Amino acid sequence: MKRILVSIKRVIDYNVRIRVKPDGSGVVTDGVKMSINPFDEIALEEALRIKEKGLAEEILAVSIGPVDCQQQLRTALAMGADRAVHVQTDVAVESGCAAKLLLKLVEREQPVLAILGKQAIDDDCNQTGQMLAALWGRPQATFASKVEISGDRAQVTREVDAGLEVIEVDLPAVITTDLRLNEPRYVKLPDIMKAKKKPLETIEPSALGVTPVERLKAVKVDPPSMRSKGVMVKDVSELFSALRSKGLV
Amino acid sequence: MSKILIVAEHRDGKLNPAIAKCVHCASQINGAEIHIAVFSNEPSSVAADAARISGVAKVVTVIHPAHAHALASNIAPQLAEIAKGYSHVFGPSTTFGKDLMPRVAALLDAPQASDIMAVEGATRFRRPIYAGNAIVTVEVVAGTQLVATVRTASFEPAAVGATSAPIEDATFSAALPTHTRFVSISAARNDRPDLQTAKKVVSGGRALASADNFKILYQLADRMGAAVGASRAAVDAGYAPNDMQVGQTGKIIAPELYMTFGISGAVQHLTGIKDARTIVAINKDPEAPIFEVADFGLVGDLFQVVPELEKLLASNG
Ligand SMILES: Cc1cc2nc3c(=O)[nH]c(=O)nc-3n(C[C@H](O)[C@H](O)[C@H](O)COP(=O)(O)OP(=O)(O)OC[C@H]3O[C@@H](n4cnc5c(N)ncnc54)[C@H](O)[C@@H]3O)c2cc1C
Ligand SMILES: Nc1ncnc2c1ncn2[C@@H]1O[C@H](COP(=O)(O)O)[C@@H](O)[C@H]1O
Numbered sequence: 253m254k255r256i257l258v259s260i261k262r263v264i265d266y267n268v269r270i271r272v273k274p275d276g277s278g279v280v281t282d283g284v285k286m287s288i289n290p291f292d293e294i295a296l297e298e299a300l301r302i303k304e305k306g307l308a309e310e311i312l313a314v315s316i317g318p319v320d321c322q323q324q325l326r327t328a329l330a331m332g333a334d335r336a337v338h339v340q341t342d343v344a345v346e347s348g349c350a351a352k353l354l355l356k357l358v359e360r361e362q363p364v365l366a367i368l369g370k371q372a373i374d375d376d377c378n379q380t381g382q383m384l385a386a387l388w389g390r391p392q393a394t395f396a397s398k399v400e401i402s403g404d405r406a407q408v409t410r411e412v413d414a415g416l417e418v419i420e421v422d423l424p425a426v427i428t429t430d431l432r433l434n435e436p437r438y439v440k441l442p443d444i445m446k447a448k449k450k451p452l453e454t455i456e457p458s459a460l461g462v463t464p465v466e467r468l469k470a471v472k473v474d475p476p477s478m479r480s481k482g483v484m485v486k487d488v489s490e491l492f493s494a495l496r497s498k499g500l501v
Numbered sequence: 502m503s504k505i506l507i508v509a510e511h512r513d514g515k516l517n518p519a520i521a522k523c524v525h526c527a528s529q530i531n532g533a534e535i536h537i538a539v540f541s542n543e544p545s546s547v548a549a550d551a552a553r554i555s556g557v558a559k560v561v562t563v564i565h566p567a568h569a570h571a572l573a574s575n576i577a578p579q580l581a582e583i584a585k586g587y588s589h590v591f592g593p594s595t596t597f598g599k600d601l602m603p604r605v606a607a608l609l610d611a612p613q614a615s616d617i618m619a620v621e622g623a624t625r626f627r628r629p630i631y632a633g634n635a636i637v638t639v640e641v642v643a644g645t646q647l648v649a650t651v652r653t654a655s656f657e658p659a660a661v662g663a664t665s666a667p668i669e670d671a672t673f674s675a676a677l678p679t680h681t682r683f684v685s686i687s688a689a690r691n692d693r694p695d696l697q698t699a700k701k702v703v704s705g706g707r708a709l710a711s712a713d714n715f716k717i718l719y720q721l722a723d724r725m726g727a728a729v730g731a732s733r734a735a736v737d738a739g740y741a742p743n744d745m746q747v748g749q750t751g752k753i754i755a756p757e758l759y760m761t762f763g764i765s766g767a768v769q770h771l772t773g774i775k776d777a778r779t780i781v782a783i784n785k786d787p788e789a790p791i792f793e794v795a796d797f798g799l800v801g802d803l804f805q806v807v808p809e810l811e812k813l814l815a816s817n818g
Contacts, residue, residue, distance in 0.1 A: 266769075270634035279635050347603070348612055376630050376749070377615045382573065382603035391574055391681040394600045397743070407684065412596040413697070413752065414512065415688035415744045419572070422680040431750055432737060467612040467645055471625070471638040476775065482796035488809040491781070491799050492817075500701070500758045500779060501725060501814060 254308045256299040257363040258333065259354060260315045261289040262324045263374040276472040288324045291369025293331075294429040297436040298399060299367050300332045307401050308364065310334045314357055316350050318342050322452065329447035330439045336452040341464055347375075349464045351383035356460035358388055363424060365406070370395050370428040381428035391421035394428040503533040503623045506587040508580055508605075509551050510571070510597045511541065516550040518698050519593035521658035523651045527591055528556045528659060529620040536561060538583055538671075540576045542569040548668045555662030561671050570683035573601040579673050581608035587646070588623070594650040594753070595697075606648035613648040614639055618655040628652070632749040633772035653697070654755035654776045689742050693719075696745065699728035701758040702777075704747060707734035708763020708785075708803060715740050717807045718762060724814050730754070732764045748773035762803040766791025 264270065264279070265287040271280040288296075299311045313328040315321040316339040325336040339353050358366055366388075371378035385392035393399075393408035397416070400407045401423075410417045411430045457464055485491045495501040505527040510517040520537065527535050536559045537551040544562040552560045561583060567575045580601070584590045590605060592598030594616045606613040618636070619627040625640045626649065641647045696702065703722040709715050715735075722729045731741035733748060747754060749769040755776035762783050764770060771794060774780060782795035783806050792798040799806065 264631070269768075270631045272635050279631060346612060348607065348610075351607060371750075373749075374631060376632065377613070378599050379603035379606070379613050379615060382600065383607035385574075386577060386604040386607035389678075391678075392600070392604065393681075394573075395596060410596075411743045412600075412686075413744060415686060415742065417686045418684040420682045420684050425680075431733065432743065467642050468614060468639045468647075469642070471640050473630075474636045474638070476629070476633055476636050479775070479780070479794045479796075481793055482780075482798065484792070484798045484800070486799075488799070488801075488806055489813065491797055492810065492813045494797055495758070495779075495781070496817070498779065 253310055255310045255312060255361055255363040256302060256308045257312050257314060257354070257358060257361060257366040258292070258296045258299045258328070259366070259368045259380070260292045260296065260313050260324050260328050261369070261372045262286050262315060262317055262321045263289045263372055266290055266373055272473055272475040276474060278470075278473050286320070286323070288327060289369050289372050291371060291373070291429050291431070293436040294431065294433050295367040295369055296328055296331055296333060297434045298427075298429060299365070300437070301434065302365070302399075302401060312337065312361055312363065314339065314354065316341065316345050316353055325452055326447050327439060329450040329452070330443045331437065332443075333450075335450065338452060338454045339457055339460065340454050341457050343464050344466055345464050346466065346468060347377045347379035348383055348467070349462065350380045351387055352462045353457060353460055354380070354384050355387045356462060358384070365424060366426045368426065368428050370430055381426050385426035388426070391425040392428070393419055393421050393425060395430045396427050397430050397432045399427060399433070503530045503589060504587045505530065505533050505535050505589040505591060506584050507535065507537045507591045508576070508598070508601065509537050509539040509547060510593055510595060511539070511547040514543065514546045516547050517593065517595070518658060519595055519653040520551065521554050522653040522656040523591050523593055524554050524556050524659040525656045526617065526620060526651045527589070530589070530623045534558050538563065538580060540565070540568045540571070540579065542566050549665070552665040552668055553661050555660045557666045559666050560668045562668060563671050563673070565677065567677050571597060572681050572683060573604045574681040575677045576601055577604035577608055578675070578677070580605050582673065583671055584609060590646070590648045592650050594652045598650045602648050602650050609646060609648065611646040611648045612641060613650070614641070615650050616652040617649050618652045629772070632769050633775055634768060652753060654753045689744060693722060694726065694728045696728040696730055697752055697754055699756055701725055701727035702730050702754060702756045703727045703760045703762070704730035704732070704764060705735055705741065705762045706732040706764035707738065709735060709740050712740045721807055721811055724811055727758070732770050761791055762807065764791055765789050766794065
């Protein structure tokens with residue numbers, strides 16, 4: 253069966269104003285809205301479109317983390333994923349460990365594509381997809397803004413600093429999504445009901461033969477230094493003089 | 502003692518200025534011995550540039566026709582091979598480094614610290630999380646090799662030295678994978694300064710309302726010798742190409758002057774300009790969040806402000 257694996261990370265919603273805890277132990281998460289990492293929503297949308305074109309048969313959504321991740325997996329199922337796997341753990345999972353866990357699932361499920369977000373908007377690591385590709389010994393097409401599948405290959409347009417780069421990769425491969433790849437669909441109410449009946453498997457990391465270890469310890473979390481508010485000028489000539497006096501124009 | 506390997510990013514025979522910033526970052530680790538690795542089909546000019554960066558003790562070149570275009574799947578296995586024996590492996594936090602370094606980290610089974618913005622010791626670094634809304638201090642377990650990308654906006658470039666470091670060739674017998682192939686790159690070429698290194702940047706948002714209207718910013722930028730940036734909204738709408746996007750998922754820049762026209766100031770945009778020396782905001786909404794961070798704010802219609810500003814620049818030349 254032609255399968256696509258999509259990873260779904262539960263993160264603080266991107267609209268939430270982040271507050272650092274006064275004791276420096278992390279950021280406030282109590283009572284804060286949680287969502288699917290925006291890049292992962294795009295990954296799932298892309299998988300759905302590939303399936304709708306008849307180029308894949310099954311979409312498997314995977315999330316690693318505490319029991320609450322199942323909410324995001326249910327949303328993924330409502331969006332159209334066929335099946336979900338929740339790798340349940342309460343300890344912090346570094347990108348390297350997430351990649352090892354995903355590799356085990358890739359070996360078990362044999363997907364033609366693994367689509368991940370290019371970065372999780374909580375840790376901003378931008379690592380997991382590349383690490384999975386390396387461990388799997390397969391191609392990586394990161395920061396994708398266009399994906400075209402033909403036969404056992406994919407042509408991927410990548411958003412790079414210089415502009416747009418096109419590469420061709422043999423399948424199976426790992427793709428990581430950039431924001432302009434697509435616009436994810438909205439979940440419809442009947443689909444939420446249907447999603448409740450879709451299979452969601454829960455598995456411990458140890459059952460996959462992986463023990464999460466912390467190799468990069470977070471010592472403390474600080475708020476960023478704030479820029480102080482400057483002055484308002486009344487018109488363009490005042491602005492011009494201010495910049496001129498600083499030697500900027 | 503720390504031994505640090507930095508992978509060189511280059512294009513058209515020129516070393517990316519981000520590498521001198523990586524060297525500066527690495528040199529903040531006490532007693533570090535710094536080497537640079539150059540992967541290329543024709544490494545000589547890049548290697549020569551790298552060898553002149555002050556603080557660099559050695560340059561290693563890896564010559565292969567496949568390195569005519571930098572592909573992570575080709576560079577990573579060779580870089581991982583060379584990187585054995587180094588305590589740290591650094592790359593720039595550009596799309597090149599972001600693509601490559603995690604692949605290397607996985608091959609080395611090393612953890613990676615992305616976007617390091619400050620060095621607190623050989624095992625301790627600071628990096629932004631949550632789009633820069635929090636800064637985490639991370640510590641790698643002692644004795645563990647560390648891979649990292651360097652947030653170039655946080656470091657000045659290391660100086661060009663008076664002497665050149667030795668350049669050595671490394672050879673590999675193992676075949677490179679063939680599963681990934683370069684097809685093309687479409688890079689918008691212009692004579693304007695490069696966005697990532699420009700001293701002045703003029704930037705436009707959704708308010709520009711069309712690609713055609715963006716021309717008034719190009720004109721202003723040319724008058725000022727500035728590069729041009731854009732918000733994600735402007736890029737998504739097709740008013741500006743993707744390589745102009747500034748922010749969390751675009752470019753992180755630190756110019757001396759950053760002027761925004763019709764940009765609201767979303768956190769994801771601001772994270773890209775936190776280190777800009779002077780921020781100027783022109784927005785018609787006095788409540789726009791951009792004014793909270795601007796050194797100079799002007800409430801006004803950009804379509805009136807830009808021509809006026811250009812006129813003043815022209816007459817005061
Ligand atoms: C995961 C994620 C990552 C993101 N990454 C980025 C990123 O890297 N970079 C980025 O920029 N955004 C990013 N965004 C998007 C960001 O949240 C904002 O949506 C975006 O920055 C808004 O762009 P804007 O300021 O141009 O548009 P708007 O927010 O629509 O603001 C337009 C502004 O123009 C003003 N205006 C209108 N007409 C005029 C006029 N005639 N003269 C003067 N002012 C006028 C308005 O008052 C308004 O303030 C990201 C979002 C997400 C979810
Ligand atoms: N705990 C997790 N659960 C599911 N997916 C994850 C997890 N961590 C990382 N990923 C995937 O890897 C991508 C990149 O994450 P990161 O390397 O942390 O920036 C995310 O967009 C997800 O697709």
